[in-house]
Amino acid sequence: MKTPILFILLFFSYIGFSQDCERFTKQIELDYKNNKLTLKTLDSIINVCNNIEKYPELTYYRGMLAFDQENFSLGIYELKRVLPFISDYNFKYSATTNLGILYAIQQDFENAKTTFQKSYDLAKVNNDEENMDYSMESLLALALDSGDISYLSKYETFFSNKDFNNDFCAQLHSLSFLAEFCYQFGKFEKAEEIIKNNFISNTDYSGCELELATFNVLRSKLALENKKYKKGIQILDSISFSKIEVIDRVPAYKLYKKLYNGLDDKVNALRYSDSITNILELNKINIDKSNKTTLNVLKEKEGDYKSKIYSLSGYILGFILLILVLIYIVYYVNKSRKAIKEKSKIYKDNYNKLWGNYQLTNQKLELLKKELINQKIDGNKNFYNNLINEINIHIDSSSEDxxxxxxxxxxxxxxxxxxxxxxxxxxxxxxxxxxxxxxxxxxxxxxxxxxxxxxxxxxxxxxxxxxxxxxxxxxxxxxxxx
CATH class of the missing domain: 1.10.10 (Arc Repressor Mutant, subunit A)
Structure with missing residues (x-):
């Protein structure tokens, strides 16, 4: 059993109880996050809980499973189908953005932009600035991919109106994104204007060295376009390369090479060319090592798999014997339980009879005691007192033990x-x-x-x-x- 949900579903279906599908949604979410949810299991649940309006989560996770399995057409179909039935904001935003990503993967840029615009509008209505940022940057990235410059003014307005609350790293990231957009479309003066009007100098950017390096590389590219080679080199020299991963230094080193070539400084240009080659070769070696390690693991697993195949017939025979033993154990246990139940019933019946006789005897003794008390007034008091005491002793001892x-x-x-x-x-x-x-x-x-x-x-x-x-x-x- 891959998941407890299927077992619960089959069990309740067998005994005929109506399903309360709401109890499955949390388990489904947990299984999906832990990569335990399968399409077969989910379809079994959907067949019983076939109410998309009441249980939209089931259809959503079916679309996400299709997404994970690279069945993008099915993912788009399911997410489009479920969106009208989602009322929760976070859930709806997640479904909308994932649908936009699926459209982008399929290179359906128009539908992707329309979908991300909807996600932006949804975040704006709910005053969620973080999701507004994500949607707007997704729109800008799509515009770059599709060659559509119309979103530049929208993003610029969004950026200028945004309150970053002294989050300089976030501000620098958005600034780089906007300026890069202008640079890619050849609007170099616009990019420089945006940087000049929005870059906050003399600011502590500790903790976001990579964002600062990306920003300075962009500034240096603009200097290169204006043939200000020395200025470009000075900007790159301000980057703290020691705090950046080696592979992330490559764009800056490539720019160094171009700038030194612009100054006709072949020595330094060659030096950075060699650095780039060394970094790329080192990275390739690391990747090859990783691939070899993975390949060795796969080969070991393949060897284990072959050895398991050779002994498969023995496993099957052992499994059959185990099933037979379990059947015998179940039969024996059921037979023993039946005998115990019959014995217990006899105990209970005997007890009920004995207890009835016991109560009847005590009742008779109580009546006899009352009769003797009435009669002792006129008769032999000593005789009657002794007899009553004997009756009391019998009643007391019976009650105590x-x-x-x-x-x-x-x-x-x-x-x-x-x-x-x-x-x-x-x-x-x-x-x-x-x-x-x-x-x-x-x-x-x-x-x-x-x-x-x-x-x-x-x-x-x-x-x-x-x-x-x-x-x-x-x-x-x-x-x-x-």
């Missing part, structure tokens, strides 16, 4: 329970016997001439002993004697 009358019924149960739970006292075993018969605390209190509260205390102490010694509850222990 009624288990003497039950020995024939409870012997087997007592012996069995003492074997399983030797830590229980005789009195506790006797009370367990009454619990097993299903008697109420009030009834047990009457039999033992005790209060209901004392029976409650007994049960608490017994239950505590059972938990400490066997790590189960008293009811579970008594069920073993069904």
């Amino acid at each position: 009624p288990h003497k009358h039950l020995n024939m019924v409870e012997d087997a149960f007592v012996n069995d329970l003492k074997k399983v739970a030797p830590y229980l006292t005789d009195k506790e075993v006797q009370i367990c016997f009454f619990f097993k018969l299903g008697l109420s605390h009030k009834k047990i209190a009457e039999i033992l001439n005790k209060t209901e509260k004392s029976i409650d205390s007994y049960k608490y102490r017994i239950n505590k002993k059972v938990r400490e010694n066997q790590q189960i509850e008293l009811n579970e222990l008594l069920q073993k004697f069904d």
Whole structure:
């Protein structure tokens, strides 16, 4: 069983109960995040909970599973289908942006832009600036891919109106994004104007060295376009390369090479050319090592797989034998339980008869006692007093120790329970016997001439002993004697 959801579904379908599909949604989300959810399992649930309006999560995760499996057409179909039925903002935004990503992967730029615009409008209505940023940058990236410059003015307006709350890293990221957009479309003066009007100098950019490096590379590219080679080199020299991953230095080194070539400085141009080559070769070596490691792991797994195939017939035979043993165990257990139930029924019937006789006898003795009290007034008082005392002694002793009358019924149960739970006292075993018969605390209190509260205390102490010694509850222990 790959997931507990399928087992629960089949079980409740078998016994005929109506499904409450809401209880599955959280488990589905958890299984999806842990990569345990399968399309087969989800389809089994959807077949029963086939109400997209009430359970849109099921259709959404079907679309996301298709996305993960690169079945993009199915993913688009499912996400488009479910969107009208989603009311929760976060859920709707997630579904909308994922649909936009699917359109972009399929290079359907028009639908992708329309979808991301909807996600932006949705975030704006809910005053969610973080999601507004994401949607707007996605729109700008799509515009770059499709050669559409119309979004430049929209993003520029968005950027100029945005309050970054002194988050300089976020401000620098958005600034670089906007200026890069202008640069890619050849609007160099516009890019320089945006940088000049929005770049905050003398600011602590610690913690966002990569964003600062990307920004300075862009400034240096603009200097190169204007043939200001020395200025471009000075900008690159301000980058803290020691705080940047080696592979992330390549764009800056390539720019160094172009700038030094512009100055006709072949020595430095060659130096950075060699640095780029070394970095790329080192990165290739690391990738090759990683690939070789992965390949070796795959080869080892392939060898293990082949060895498992050779012994598959033995596993199958062992599995068949195991099934046969399990069938026999189930048959034997069912037969034993049936015998125990019959024996328990006999115990209960005998007890009921004996208890009825016991009560009847005591009632008769009480009546006889009253009759003797009435008669002793006129007769021999000593004789009647002695007789009444004998009756009282019989009634009291019967009430204090009624288990003497039950020995024939409870012997087997007592012996069995003492074997399983030797830590229980005789009195506790006797009370367990009454619990097993299903008697109420009030009834047990009457039999033992005790209060209901004392029976409650007994049960608490017994239950505590059972938990400490066997790590189960008293009811579970008594069920073993069904």
